[in-house]
Structure formats: C-alpha cells, structure tokens
Amino acid sequence: MxxxxxxxxxxxxxxxxxxxxxxxxxxxxxxxxxxxxxxxxxxxxxxxxxxxxxxxxxxxxxxxxxxxxxxxxxxxxxxxxxxxxxxxxxxxxxxxxxxxxxxxxxxxxTAMRTAAATVVGTQAVFEGKPRVLCIIGSGLQAKSHIAAFSEAYTFEKVKIWGRDHQKAENVCSEFKQLVMENCETIEDAVKDADVIVTVTHASEPILKGAWVKKGAHINCVGACRPTWRECDDECLTNATVYCDSVESASNESGDVILSKAEVYGEVGEVLLGMKPLRPAHHTFFKSLGLGxxxxxxxxxxxxxxxxxxxxxx
Missing domain, CATH: 3.30.1780.10 (ornithine cyclodeaminase, domain 1)
Structure with missing residues (x-):
C-alpha cells in the first residue's frame, strides 16, 4: 500500500x-x-x-x-x-x-496565514504609525495576530478582550515582552486603539462603530458565514470597506451583506495601484481568507x- x-x-x-x-x-x-x-x-x-x-x-x-x-x-x-x-x-x-x-x-x-493577511491589509490601507493594537478574542487567532503584528509593527500597548477574562489573561502572559492590557469591556479595549482586530465566534455584532476613533483601522476576521456578524452597521457604513475578495465578501460575509455597505475594493487592488485609498472616518478590512x-x-x-x-x- x-x-x-x-x-x-x-x-x-x-x-x-x-x-x-x-x-x-x-x-x-x-x-x-x-x-x-x-x-x-x-x-x-x-x-x-x-x-x-x-x-x-x-x-x-x-x-x-x-x-x-x-x-x-x-x-x-x-x-x-x-x-x-x-x-x-x-x-x-x-x-x-x-x-x-x-x-x-x-x-x-490557517492561523498564521490569516494573521499575515490581516497585517498585509493593515499595511495597505492604514496611513501612519499605529501606537495601540486591540485584539477582540482570546483564542488561537488572537495569539497568531499578536505575533504577526509584532513582526511588522512596534506598538506602545496591546489591548485584549475575551469573553473568558482568564483566558485573555493567559494570552497576555504568553507575550511578556509586550505591554499587554486585559480589558473588562470591548469599549475599553477599542476606544483609543489605532488598529482593531476581531477574531471571535460571534454571530451577532459585538463591536460598535461609535467606539471607534477617527482614523482607526478595523480588521474583521471572524463571522465567516452570511448570517454571522462581529460588527454593527456603523463600523462599515462610516468606513471605507476593503476586502481580500469582493466575491467572497458579497457572498459569505454577514458583516457586509447585512449592513448593505459598499465594498470599495480589494487589498490586492490597492497594493497593485489599481485603487487609490479613499478617505473616511476609519478603514475596514473584511478578511474571509483565500485558499x-x-x-x-x-x-x-x-x-x-x-x-x-x-x-x-
């Protein structure tokens, strides 16, 4: 055999x-x-x-x-x-x-390529030097994103929130070389963040656009089904929305489909110079993940x- x-x-x-x-x-x-x-x-x-x-x-x-x-x-x-x-x-x-x-x-x-894509998306559309990273979630993807962003950026602080506070604390303990803050609420984690990453199993919105400061960048990584969401309407409708694949975002992303937000373009198009950056209150990258x-x-x-x-x- x-x-x-x-x-x-x-x-x-x-x-x-x-x-x-x-x-x-x-x-x-x-x-x-x-x-x-x-x-x-x-x-x-x-x-x-x-x-x-x-x-x-x-x-x-x-x-x-x-x-x-x-x-x-x-x-x-x-x-x-x-x-x-x-x-x-x-x-x-x-x-x-x-x-x-x-x-x-x-x-x-999967964990590493997803985090790598989030970093690439951030590098493509976020202008300036981010000081504070916010991670919403405390699983494997939370860890991979902290590791990947640490490869590409130097943050003054990394803030994290998880449904299980102790699990989030355990993530903090794995990154002792970084300044980590385990937050009690999502709003506390988000309010002063330059870059926000949502990596949860949420099927209903947990991130509110009202909490996101002007000029920030949201990476929406969870909610990979048409009826699932991590972010409310304001997170998308008040932003320039980018994605890895317009086809995927239009068919699979509940955040995009249910908010009826316009997807401006793909990160690959920005990297190729096919789409210029478009100003908005903040930027939003929906990552579905590509084979x-x-x-x-x-x-x-x-x-x-x-x-x-x-x-x-």
Whole structure:
C-alpha cells in the first residue's frame, strides 16, 4: 500500500515564519486581484445535527506553482467537549500530474496565514504609525495576530478582550515582552486603539462603530458565514470597506451583506495601484481568507520538506 506523507503541526511550526509568510501572502493577494490565480468560492456543507460545517477551499497559485485544497471542519460546540472548534487539513498536489504529494496539518497554517493577511491589509490601507493594537478574542487567532503584528509593527500597548477574562489573561502572559492590557469591556479595549482586530465566534455584532476613533483601522476576521456578524452597521457604513475578495465578501460575509455597505475594493487592488485609498472616518478590512493564502503557506512548508529530504539522501 502506498503511503502518503503527513506533515504534522510541529514541522509546520518549525518551518513557517512570519518574516517569510507576510511577503508571500502579499504576493498572493496581488495575484488574486490581477486574476492570475484559480480561486473558486469556497463551498460549505452543513451538518445540522452537530451544528457543524465542512468547508472546502481549492486553489491554484500560478506564481508559486502550487495546487491544493484545504478541508475545514467548523464545530463551534466542540468547546463543550474540550475539543478544538476547527479541524483543518491541507492536501497538496503535483501541479503537472495531479498526484497527491502530501496531507498537511492546516491549523497552524490557517492561523498564521490569516494573521499575515490581516497585517498585509493593515499595511495597505492604514496611513501612519499605529501606537495601540486591540485584539477582540482570546483564542488561537488572537495569539497568531499578536505575533504577526509584532513582526511588522512596534506598538506602545496591546489591548485584549475575551469573553473568558482568564483566558485573555493567559494570552497576555504568553507575550511578556509586550505591554499587554486585559480589558473588562470591548469599549475599553477599542476606544483609543489605532488598529482593531476581531477574531471571535460571534454571530451577532459585538463591536460598535461609535467606539471607534477617527482614523482607526478595523480588521474583521471572524463571522465567516452570511448570517454571522462581529460588527454593527456603523463600523462599515462610516468606513471605507476593503476586502481580500469582493466575491467572497458579497457572498459569505454577514458583516457586509447585512449592513448593505459598499465594498470599495480589494487589498490586492490597492497594493497593485489599481485603487487609490479613499478617505473616511476609519478603514475596514473584511478578511474571509483565500485558499491562495493557504497555498503559498503550504508551499513554504513543502519546500522545507524537500530540502530535508535532499539533505538526508
């Protein structure tokens, strides 16, 4: 029986860095907006009895010559069973033959490429030097975003809020090199923040636009279904709204769909000079996540696999 290589979490952690990933994700967003990739809208299969969803995200990067599909099991109720809410795997294929090259753990890749995309989105549309970062959420994505932003910026303070105050405190303790503040309310966390990141499982708005100061930038990362929201109408209607994919935002983002806000353009279009920045009270980036981002991240890891194999041969 033929054995398909499995690339586990520890190998991915060791060989994927933000220093390499952030530029790769920047290229991926540009590739997408210039129509040089093959990137269909993700598909979702509901499992109503378990409050679960299976997502499939195929993608081909012509720049990185990488063909892959990501498979995600999204089960919010898993917290009741002390299990992860996401199960994520990447299948990597040979672009010339379609042969399956490996199965790769996708949890770390998803966390890191999502955070890298948020950093790229912020760099593209936020003008000036941000002093205060606000993270709303206290899970894996909260940690990955703090780590990614620490690679790209130097903040005077990082403020965090989570439904579980102790869990948020635990996140603070993991970043002792930073000035961290665990806030009692979302409003306290947001009110003086230059950059805001929402990474929650919220299905109803928890962030109010009235709390957001002029000139701030919101990165809306959670709420990946058409009926879910993290942000109220004012967060979007009072902002210039950018996204990673107009198609995805128009079909999958409850924040965009339910607010009826205009999506001005894609971050990739800004990076390519196709869309100039447009002034507003604040800026807003809706990140749904592209399979193309997973492809470039998986390609970095796969190159490390090949290099290891060459050294051993």
């Amino acid at each position: 033929e054995t398909i290589p499995y690339i586990g979490t520890e190998f991915v952690k060791k060989h994927l860095s933000y220093a390499e990933l952030i530029p790769a994700v920047r290229r991926a967003l540009q590739e997408y907006s210039s129509n040089r990739s093959v990137q269909p809208l993700r598909t979702a299969v509901s499992v109503p009895g378990a409050n679960g969803t299976l997502l499939t995200m195929p993608s081909y990067s012509s720049t990185d010559k990488t063909l892959m599909t990501k498979l995600i099991g999204l089960y919010p109720d898993n917290t009741k069973h002390n299990l992860p809410t996401h199960h994520c795997y990447i299948t990597l294929f040979d672009e010339n033959t379609g042969v399956l090259k490996c199965l790769m753990d996708g949890e770390i890749i 193309l981002e997973d492809a470039v991240a998986a390609n970095i890891v796969w190159k490390a696999v090949e290099e290891n194999a060459q050294r051993k041969s």
